[in-house]
Amino acid sequence: LPQGQLSILQEKIDHLERLLAENNEIISNIRDSVINLSESVKDGQKNPEAINFSQGSVSELFPSTSVLLAVDSEDCLFASKTGGRSSGVQMLDVYDILPFDNPDGGVWKQGFDITYNENEWDSExxxxxxxxxxxxxxxxxxxxxxxxxxxxxxxxxxxxxxxxxxxxxxxxxxxxxxxxxxxxxxxxxxxxxxxxxxxxxxxxxxxxxxxxxxxxxxxxxxxxxxxxxxxxxxxxxxxxxxxxxxxxxxxxxxxxxxxxxxxxxxxxxxxxxxxxxxxxxxxxxxxxxxxxxxxxxxxxxxxxxxxxxxxxxxxxxxxxxxxxxxxxxxxxxxxxxxxxxxxxxxxxxxxxxxxxxxxxxxxxxxxxxxxxxxxxxxxxxxxxxxxxxxxxxxxxxxxxxxxxxxxxxxxxxxxxxxxxxxxxxxxxxxxxxxxxxxxxxxxxxxxxxxxxxxxxxxxDHHYWSGYFTSRPFYKHLDRVLESYIRAAEILYSLALVQSSKSEKMSVFPSVDNYKLLTEARRNLGLFQHHDAITGTAKDWVVVDYGTRLFHSIMNLKKVIIDSAHILILKDKSAYNYDTATPFLKMDDVQASQDSLPRKTVIKLTLQPR
The missing domain is CATH 3.20.110.10 (Glycoside hydrolase 38, N terminal domain)
Structure with a gap:
């Protein structure tokens, strides 16, 4: 290659090395944050007052009582056990023996004639x-x-x-x-x-x-x-x-x-x-x-x-x-x-x-x-x-x-x-x-x-199976929102702990983001309705569901960005919340509820970011 092109190639390699170094530093900061959080959780278990979420009124949004669910020991051991069937009625057997015919049952079209003796209820x-x-x-x-x-x-x-x-x-x-x-x-x-x-x-x-x-x-x-x-x-x-x-x-x-x-x-x-x-x-x-x-x-x-x-x-x-x-x-x-x-x-x-x-x-x-x-x-x-x-x-x-x-x-x-x-x-x-x-x-x-x-x-043999796959775009959007909810919940929880340990508790938008999380869970929940995720609603109703899912995904991206921002900073005092200039960008962009997401393109130049 000509000397000029080699110089340009060398500069690009140097630039990529600097980016890798920055990424390594970010990953190192995240690792330190997780370690610190683990120590905070241990401290909180020993001393419940060690972590205080009362600032910013965020505690008012939490459930008033915690619910502890017991896990039955049988739930975790079933795979290691062997044995015969423990139930009297097995639906797979029922499906095998039924002819699935459809004779006319009289007034009860799909059944049979029912008779009784009027004295049956004399004693009870x-x-x-x-x-x-x-x-x-x-x-x-x-x-x-x-x-x-x-x-x-x-x-x-x-x-x-x-x-x-x-x-x-x-x-x-x-x-x-x-x-x-x-x-x-x-x-x-x-x-x-x-x-x-x-x-x-x-x-x-x-x-x-x-x-x-x-x-x-x-x-x-x-x-x-x-x-x-x-x-x-x-x-x-x-x-x-x-x-x-x-x-x-x-x-x-x-x-x-x-x-x-x-x-x-x-x-x-x-x-x-x-x-x-x-x-x-x-x-x-x-x-x-x-x-x-x-x-x-x-x-x-x-x-x-x-x-x-x-x-x-x-x-x-x-x-x-x-x-x-x-x-x-x-x-x-x-x-x-x-x-x-x-x-x-x-x-x-x-x-x-x-x-x-x-x-x-x-x-x-x-x-x-x-x-x-x-x-x-x-x-x-x-x-x-x-x-x-x-x-x-x-x-x-x-x-x-x-x-x-x-x-x-x-x-x-x-x-x-x-x-x-x-x-x-x-x-x-x-x-x-x-x-x-x-x-x-x-x-x-x-x-x-x-x-x-x-x-x-x-x-009349009218099987309701089409809804298993109908409106696949919105079924997929449902799963996308699920993943964003879980990611946002985890990052928000980590960020809330970190902000509570510093003077940045009042700066971190804990209340606003908690409300966005709640709204997202409710929109996801709404879409589990048996006429929503199934695709059996009218078209304009489906658009309404899709719009709710889309808006929640957009809101959760904000929660993820806000939470990740405070987590990756080694010096938490440097955290500054500014909605106009987000610290991070997500890797995809979706313009509307019925459009496909597009990957964010990062252009690398010789100029510093």
Whole structure:
């Protein structure tokens, strides 16, 4: 090469060597920071007051209490053990023996004709728990915010008013994402009323995750994270911890979710969307209630009692019994003159003295037939549908007419029935008592099942499998946000400790960045909703989800930059927070929620950086 080109090449080599030296120094500083942090943690364990996060009001954002989760010894030893299957019902075996045909079952199209002897309940009355609920999708046909504005806030506002009118009324709620948004906008008097309703057992939060998540496409990290986010909010604001799982709308069910619920302290749960052939088979075997055990568990430490709803849907026509034409007549929102009616063209009738006997007997017949699919005389009857109870009139229609039916049934001792409103936990508590679950032999009363409930089909071999891969761009964006959240949480925690040991605590944006972390976790949690990550929402709703994911990724990059800045400085006193001139740059740039990221190009010149 000519002498001039050799000189230029030598200069570039020298420049690269200087850059490598700078990088080595940065890595050395990070290593020193980690070592110092480890020593700080040890000091903090010996002396909890050694690390003080009270400055900057950041402590106000943390959960008020810490939660310690015990790891069962069996969870870590299963791989080293050998043995046969420990469950009585193996779903892989069930799939092998079922023909998956679809014969016409009569009024219960996907089932069979149910008969009973009227004297069956003479010695042990039928206990009926009617559980009012409203399924609120955090985005589907409308965006999360639009649903809240148009329907959800009115449901919760009416709940506070209507439950207080009669202490026999009950109601359950699942989605903490909606509940927290509503809570932030109500006054202290209404908040006090809600806490009293919870204390009195009239109102129950079920599952309590940020959403009711999909269980096929979601990563277990996100499933846990959205549950933590919801439970921390409930503990901080309501002082409660949910104990009953409620999943009526996810499109199939994973044993992983059952395991997470069990390890979160739940003892029972409910599922609905299971293949119709499996529901029919379980109904014939009376195995709709079972202990769900992990396949790898050779003991019983992962057992959680699960209730599978037997019929087509969670709406009112498919929950009181096998005949939707009859059950629809007891959805009093469909009374003549309303906006919706029964597709079977037999409308409901308002309950009065002249028809109460006939109407009570009509629905009791459905209750009895449904109870024949289960092993106890305790019956669960959900009463609700998507975004129900948004209007004050519906609360009156449902609660007043059902109370008249209950009062009449309960006044007829020869009918041998006790019917009432209840929460999900009311039902499971009665079930525990009925089946003597407190005894050592309780597991023998209900079968033990292992396996999953995929792939779901609701009718006519319509398999819900497309959502496993639909809208792959946003499924990928979900995983990207997950990785940014974990990286940002780690760096933020390290930076918070470092800043607390120096005079830079007030300079480091701990409060602002903690809020960005919380917002990111909630946006990730929102996307685990069974109409979000699945890709089953309308296009404009998907754009709203994508925008939330994108904004959180951008915000977390800021948290990472701010945290890494203070960590790599050997002299912490040199730290200076300036939003206009960030100390570091990320390695990729994404312009919008629907664009591909581009790698940042670093141009090397002879000029110093």
């Amino acid at each position: 009355p039928l206990q009926v728990f009617v559980v009012p609920h409203s399924h609120n999708d955090p985005g589907w046909l409308k965006t999360f915010d639009d649903y809240f504005r148009d329907q959800t806030q009115h449901i919760l506002n009416n709940m506070v008013i209507k439950l207080q009118e009669d202490n026999r009324r009950k109601f359950i709620w699942s989605e903490t994402s909606y509940f927290s948004k509503w809570w932030d906008g109500i006054d202290s008097q209404k908040k006090h009323a809600v806490k009293r309703l919870i204390k009195d057992g009239q109102f129950e939060i079920v599952t309590g995750g940020w959403v009711m998540p999909d269980e096929a496409s979601s990563h277990y990290f996100a499933l846990i994270d959205q549950m933590i986010e919801g439970h921390q909010w409930l503990e901080k604001n309501l002082g409660i911890k949910p104990k009953s799982g409620w999943a009526v709308d996810p499109f199939g069910y994973s044993p992983t979710m059952a395991y997470l619920l069990k390890r979160a302290g739940f003892s029972h749960m409910l599922i609905q969307r299971v293949h119709y052939s499996i529901k029919k088979y379980f109904s014939t075997q009376k195995t709709l209630e079972f202990f769900w055990r992990q396949n790898w568990d050779l003991g019983s430490s992962t057992d959680i009692l699960c209730h599978m709803m037997p019929f087509y849907s969670y709406d009112i026509p498919h929950t009181c019994g096998p005949d939707p034409k009859i059950c629809c007549q007891f959805d009093f929102k469909r009374l003549p003159g309303g906006r919706i009616s029964c597709p079977w063209r037999v409308p409901p009738e308002a309950i009065h003295a002249g028809n109460v006997q006939h109407r009570a007997w009509l629905i009791l017949d459905q209750y009895r037939k449904k109870s024949k699919l289960f092993r106890t005389n305790v019956l669960l009857v959900p009463l609700g549908d998507d975004f129900r109870y948004a209007e004050s009139s519906e609360w009156d229609q449902q609660y007043q007419n059902y109370q008249k039916l209950f009062d009449y049934m309960n006044s007829r001792p020869e009918w041998h029935v006790k019917a009432q409103f209840g929460t999900l936990s009311d039902y499971f508590e009665a079930l525990h008592k009925e089946s003597s679950l407190s005894e050592k032999s309780s597991n023998s009363f209900f079968p033990v099942l292992s396996g999953d409930f995929f792939t779901y089909a609701d009718r």
